[in-house]
Amino acid sequence: MNDLPHVLELLRQALGESAVLTGQAISPRHHSDWTGHAPQCPAALLLPGSTEQVASALRLCNAAGISVVPQGGMTGLAGGAVPRANDIALSLERLRGIEEIDSASATITVRAGTTLEQIQQAANEAGFLFPLDLGARGSCQIGGNIATNAGGNAVIRYGMTRDLVLGLEVVLADGRVLNLMNKMIKNNCGYDLKQCFIGSEGTLGVITRAVLKLAPQPAEQTTLLCALPDYASAVALLRKVQREVGTPQAYELMWQDFFRLGVSWLETPVAPMPDDYPLYVLFDTAAPREQLERCLEAAMAEGLVSDAIFANSHAQARALWKIREATGEFPIRMVPLNFDVSLPIGQIGDFADLCRQRLDQRWPGNHSVYFGHIGDSNLHLTVDCRSLPVPTPLLEVEELVYTAVGELGGSVSAEHGIGLLKREFLHHSVGPEALHAMRQLKDSFDPKGILNPGKIFESQPVYTGMAR
Structure with missing residues (x-):
């Protein structure tokens, strides 16, 4: 870091005075992400406004080993995206905007700092749908969505971010x-x-x-809430809907x-149906309501659905979705320890039962909740750390959950990446040969190891003692 003042x-x-910030000029929002994990002011914050400026910044930092x-x-x-004190943070927030919408190819070309919501709105105004959708749509940037292969509610129909990307520019x-x-x-010219x-x-x-893929705007959607007798019924209902409705x-x-x-x-805590059923599924479909009603009647006759x-109206649909969107209140009403895992669809119910059993055995009286987008293999589990002993045994809870994921052949990260917080547990899902190959790829693209060091690979996270 002796070269830092010169660099x-x-x-x-190269970038201009206003694009290089240090000290108190760096907003605290660049100190940590939404986890609030180990906030740290970086040595400097760069705000490039073009690809050329990003390239210049990386060239200079790489030469100095910063x-x-x-x-x-x-x-x-x-x-x-959490920096260390000796890191330079590089924000893409000034590199934003829609460059082109190509109606013939059904694509939208965007800069990396463009928010997801801006892309959704531009697509909608052009008569298309950009189907990636996250609760953070107004704040998250498409570059970050791509860099983490973000998921969201519509993965079951449109796929992960990976499935929506046709082209990239990368420095x-x-x-x-x-x-x-x-x-x-179709573009089959060697390695993708x-x-x-x-x-x-x-x-x-x-x-x-x-360059991102656009989809046709769906027809008017129907929202349906169903109560289910068990997890197997949730999977069977999904497959029935896919066969008969789409x-x-x-x-x-x-x-x-x-x-x-x-x-x-x-705001008005009244359940839309009795709250004593084991499971509930909320889904949206663009299929004709009459067709959906016939499918539902058959599902109820088969014992797959207990109530529905x-x-x-749109207002009623939003009211139902408000229940599922309670996750937005977790940081306010809980001290949440969040898990985002993926498992074979048929084993998600077993995993939830196994985790609940092991958590209850280890910490009687703990409070945990389970929910997820099971159609794409994704389960979320949140433990309220207020129901755990003090000091909060974060590592023990994480090891318990991720060990169970590994036992059932799942992934420790479904849609939020590895970052700092999951790198110690990556071995539960990725074997040593694959990890070695990943390191070789890192060494090939970034021989000096300057890009986001300590993320994905290093074995020992630094814990602050605070629940995440």
Whole structure:
């Protein structure tokens, strides 16, 4: 870091005085992400406004061996954008805007700092749908969404972010710019390099532009809440709906504990149906209501559904979704320890039972809730740390949950990446040979290891003693 003052002066010459901030000029929002994990003011914050400026910044930092932490909207939940005191943070917030909407190819070309909501709105105004959707849509940036391979509610129908990216522009650690921009679905020219950077959490390169796939706007949607007798019925109902009606836009499963919690947090805490059923599923579909009603009648006759209500207006649909969106209240009403895992769909119910049993055995009286997008193998589990002993045994809880994930052949991260907070548990899902190959890829793209060091790989996270 002896070169830091000299490098900062070179960076100011390349990017401009206003694009290189230090000390108290750096907003606290760049100190940590939404986890609040180990907040730290970086040595400097860079605000490049073009791909060329990103390239210049990385070239200078790489030559001096100074580490760089790429940052997007800071809405991550794995600590992937958290800097250290000797890091330079590189924010993409000035690199934003819609460059083009191509109606013929059904694509939208955007800069990496553009928020997800801006892309959704531009697509809608052009008569299309950009189907990636997250609760943080107004703050998260598309570069970060791509770098973490974000998921969301509509994955069951449209896929992960990876499935929506046709082309990328990426700046490597040494400042070289890879032009991987492409509008074609079929492009079979050797290695598909863009896939290396999707989900790489800024450890291999910095994404600066992207070409994204658009979808047709769906017809008017029907929202339906169903009560279910058991987990097997949730899977059977999904498959029945897919066969007879078509894949829904969203299929959200809530265990009884989550449903009760979500209802209790409503402005008017009145359950839309009895709250003593084991499971509830909330789903949206663009299929004709008559067709859906026939499917539902058959499902009830088969014992797959115990109770059901249709939303008869947009307001009623929003009221039902408010229950599922109780997760937005977790940081306010809980001290949440959140898990985002993926398992074979048929084993998600067994995993939930196993975790609940092991948590209850180890910490009687603990409070945990279960919910998720099971149609795409994703389960979320949140433990309220207020129900655990003090000091909170974070590592023990995480090891218990991730060990169970490994036992059932699952993934310790479904849609939020590894970052700082899951790297110690990556071995539960990735074998030593694959981890070695990942390190080789990192060494190839970033030989000096300046890009987002300590994320994904290093074995020992630094815990602050605070619950996440």
